[in-house]
Amino acid sequence: MKARVTVTLKNGVLDPQGQAIEGSLKSLGFSGVGAVRQGKVFDLALEGSDEAAARAALTNMCEKLLANTVIENYAIEISN
Amino acid sequence: MKSAVIVFPGLNRDRDMIAALTKISGTAPQVVWHQDADLPDVDLVVIPGGFSYGDYLRCGAIAARSPIMDKLRERAAQGVKVLGVCNGFQILIEAGLLPGALMRNKSLKFVCREVKLEVVNAATDFTRGYKEGQIIRCPVAHHDGNYFADADTIARLEGNGQVAFRYAEGTNPNGSINDIAGIFNEQKNVLGLMPHPENLIESAHGGSDGRALFSGLLGQAA
Structure with a gap:
């Protein structure tokens, strides 16, 4: 099984990196960009085939390490 | 007073901290x-500054999950004093010993300069060498010192006297909420701060405003 964990900043948390990327896109001439928020993606290769167990383990991983839940949200996708 | 310094791979301010503790305490x-x-x-117990694990994932995140941190958490709960400076502050926050988060500087730049600090709470073991409201000089050197916490946490910190130091006179180098430079835990036996008091302890450093933090803590006259 494979899993993809996406970690993004919570709404309301200042994202100066996203703002800098937004400014750079605009300076390159990309119009119509309202706002940019940046984040992280983790691709994990998992042993076993129990999706529910994998989801529980991934949630635990996010809470304990992959995300800082003071400032970040996380989303988990699992595929075979 | 007996002290210990925890060293993680990637720290680089450990020798400065060891020198400061040795010079000021004599041990x-x-x-x-x-x-x-x-x-x-x-x-x-002191966690000095640097770039533990190359700042991978988030500053301090990997170091904060080391087994030694479970031991540190136990000691802190028993009342042992814990000081984290710069990356050490980031590690204490990631370990849950202090609330909030330290985010990328608002300017996105690594800032290495001197700032002014206001001593907000001088009634603790860490800050008793200063007077409340005193303005001191202190160097900073960091990329991720932008203190953030939700409004409830900030209100609690301010109300409980848990703000130790604030950037003063418009010198906030990172955009931190309420100009926060350093905070205590609720029991005031854990202090984390971004500035480096260990780098301003003798005339060779160009000043000694950082000395009183250690001398007060170590129970000696400044």
């Missing part, structure tokens, strides 16, 4: 490697 701190099984029996 060298015990140096603890992050893989050591336990902490020595000391009154103060």
Whole structure:
């Protein structure tokens, strides 16, 4: 099984990196960009085939390490 | 007072901290490697600055999950004093010993300069060498010192006297909420701060405003 964990900043948390990327896109001439928020993606290769167990383990991983839940949200996708 | 310094791979301010503790207390701190099984029996444990694990994932995140940090959490709960400076502050926050988060500087730039600090709460073991409201000089050197916490946490910190130091006179180098530079835990036995008081302790440093933090803590006259 494979899993993809996406970690993004919570709404309301200042994202100066996203703002800098937004400014750079605009300076390159990309119009119509309202706002940019940046984040992280983790691709994990998992042993076993129990999706529910994998989801529980991934949630635990996010809470304990992959995300800082003071400032970040996380989303988990699992595929075979 | 007996002290120990925990060293993680990637720290680079450990020798400055060891020198400061040695010069001010007269006794060298015990140096603890992050893989050591336990902490020595000391009154103060310090985590110095640097770039533990290359700042991978988030500053301090990997170091904060080291087994030695479970030991540190136990000691802190028993009232042992814990000081984290710069990356050490980031590690204490990631370990849950202090609330909030330290985010990328608002300017996105690494800032290495001197700032002014206001001593907000001087009624603690860490800050008793200063007067409340005193403005001191202190160097900073960091990329991720932008203190953030939700509004409830900020209100609690301010209400409980948990703000130790604030950037003063418009010198906030990172955009931190309420100009926060350093905070205590609720019991005031854990202090984390971004500035480097260990780098301003003698005339060769160009000043000694940082000295009172250590001399107050170590129970000596400044």
